[in-house]
Amino acid sequence: MPSPTCPLDVGKTVDLYFMEHRAKLLDIAAFLDRLDRSSGGPADDVRIRALKQVIPLLIDGQGNRTQRILERLSDHTSEPIPAAHTKAAIGVDPHGDY
Amino acid sequence: MAYIDPHIHMVSRTTDDYRRMAEAGCVAITEPAFWAGFDRSSPAAFADYFRQLTQVEPKRAAAYGIDHYCWLCINPKEAEDPVFAREVIALVPEFLKADNVLGIGEIGLNKNSKNEMAILEEQIELAKQHNQMILVHTPHLEDKLKGTRLTMDALKNADVDPGRVLIDHVEEHTVAEVLDRGFWAGMTLYPDSKCTPQRAVDIIECFGNERIWINSAGDWGPSDPLSVPKCHREMHRRGHGPSLAEKISLHNPIAFLSQSSAFKPPCEAARPTVSA
Numbered sequence: 251m252p253s254p255t256c257p258l259d260v261g262k263t264v265d266l267y268f269m270e271h272r273a274k275l276l277d278i279a280a281f282l283d284r285l286d287r288s289s290g291g292p293a294d295d296v297r298i299r300a301l302k303q304v305i306p307l308l309i310d311g312q313g314n315r316t317q318r319i320l321e322r323l324s325d326h327t328s329e330p331i332p333a334a335h336t337k338a339a340i341g342v343d344p345h346g347d348y
Numbered sequence: 349m350a351y352i353d354p355h356i357h358m359v360s361r362t363t364d365d366y367r368r369m370a371e372a373g374c375v376a377i378t379e380p381a382f383w384a385g386f387d388r389s390s391p392a393a394f395a396d397y398f399r400q401l402t403q404v405e406p407k408r409a410a411a412y413g414i415d416h417y418c419w420l421c422i423n424p425k426e427a428e429d430p431v432f433a434r435e436v437i438a439l440v441p442e443f444l445k446a447d448n449v450l451g452i453g454e455i456g457l458n459k460n461s462k463n464e465m466a467i468l469e470e471q472i473e474l475a476k477q478h479n480q481m482i483l484v485h486t487p488h489l490e491d492k493l494k495g496t497r498l499t500m501d502a503l504k505n506a507d508v509d510p511g512r513v514l515i516d517h518v519e520e521h522t523v524a525e526v527l528d529r530g531f532w533a534g535m536t537l538y539p540d541s542k543c544t545p546q547r548a549v550d551i552i553e554c555f556g557n558e559r560i561w562i563n564s565a566g567d568w569g570p571s572d573p574l575s576v577p578k579c580h581r582e583m584h585r586r587g588h589g590p591s592l593a594e595k596i597s598l599h600n601p602i603a604f605l606s607q608s609s610a611f612k613p614p615c616e617a618a619r620p621t622v623s624a
Contacts, residue, residue, distance in 0.1 A: 255553040255554060256550075256553050256586060257586055257587035257588060258586050258587060266585065266586075267546075314520070316519075316520040316547065316550075317520040317521045320492075320493070320519055320520055320521035321493065321521045323489070323490055324490050324491075324492065324493040324494065324521065325460075325490050325491055325493065325494045326493070326494070327494060328494065328497070328498075330460050330461055330462045330464070330465045330498065331459065331460055331461050331462070332461070332462060333428070333461050333462065333463065334428045334458065334459035334461040334463070334464060336459070337383075337425050337458060337459070339459075339487065339488050339489035339490055339491050340489070340490065341489045341490060342489075342490055343490045344490075346490075
């Protein structure tokens with residue numbers, strides 16, 4: 251376990267943040283339910299595959315969850331791409347193994 | 349508490365925002381040159397933008413007792429056309445003479461393309477030629493990790509002193525490498541897509557409070573010009589003493605920015621510090 255650097259004890263941390271994150275968890279569940287109820291369009295989306303792949307990291311018992319999720323969603327190549335055809339990013343590595 | 353927001357795009361904000369920031373304790377801001385939400389059609393548009401940053405915004409800020417500084421460059425989102433970008437870069441040296449210019453920024457990468465890299469390297473060279481500090485934009489989302497590493501490598505290859513460079517928009521997967529390589533790190537607090545105030549305090553708790561600051565990067569999109577004091581409130585909520593917020597939002601920015609002779613520490617910074 252990481253060393254304790256947050257001044258709050260566990261009970262106070264739960265008291266302060268539980269309701270907020272319960273709501274965020276329900277938002278994710280509702281989003282996935284909404285996807286199930288959607289029709290038409292592409293049957294498969296790399297963003298959803300990536301999302302479902304990183305969700306288990308939340309409860310795998312290891313620390314540094316945020317860092318590991320961000321790394322999993324990142325482009326890990328090291329060479330510049332030939333040209334930028336868009337300014338936008340999609341949030342996951344479009345060529346990632348998800 | 350007096351604080352500095354070291355990265356905010358006030359050209360996109362209303363005068364009411366200056367008032368609200370002043371009321372919240374903001375004593376100084378630094379404004380990097382960046383994308384306006386659309387591609388400008390000519391280098392002349394950038395000349396107007398640089399005039400706005402060096403002449404207009406300092407007056408708007410001064411009306412509310414806020415010191416205004418800026419950074420100049422062609423931003424990475426408009427750097428894919430190297431011919432256009434070089435015409436803009438040619439405008440920069442004349443504007444570096446203005447009293448409120450701290451350096452070159454926010455330069456960096458957006459999609460990590462070859463042209464973006466070439467323009468980044470040319471602007472690093474521009475900073476070296478004019479002995480200017482550098483403020484770096486790092487890409488968002490899936491491009492951040494790669495773009496941050498490519499940028500730090502380009503700075504190292506150019507033999508730039510990392511202590512005079514701030515790498516902005518760090519997150520949990522980039523902050524350690526940025527600090528380990530001797531750079532300053534900036535955390536951007538955004539309602540969507542970047543760091544929240546809660547995560548920023550988490551990062552400080554995990555990686556320490558040296559060579560790091562927080563900023564709002566408030567601009568024309570979804571953003572909050574009061575996110576810096578809101579992050580201070582998050583520190584307080586967790587039981588951190590006021591000295592942490594002062595370190596992150598006053599003493600650290602003053603230490604970094606004072607490396608530029610253009611920066612004059614705000615007088616409020618001389619007020620006694622309350623111990624944690």
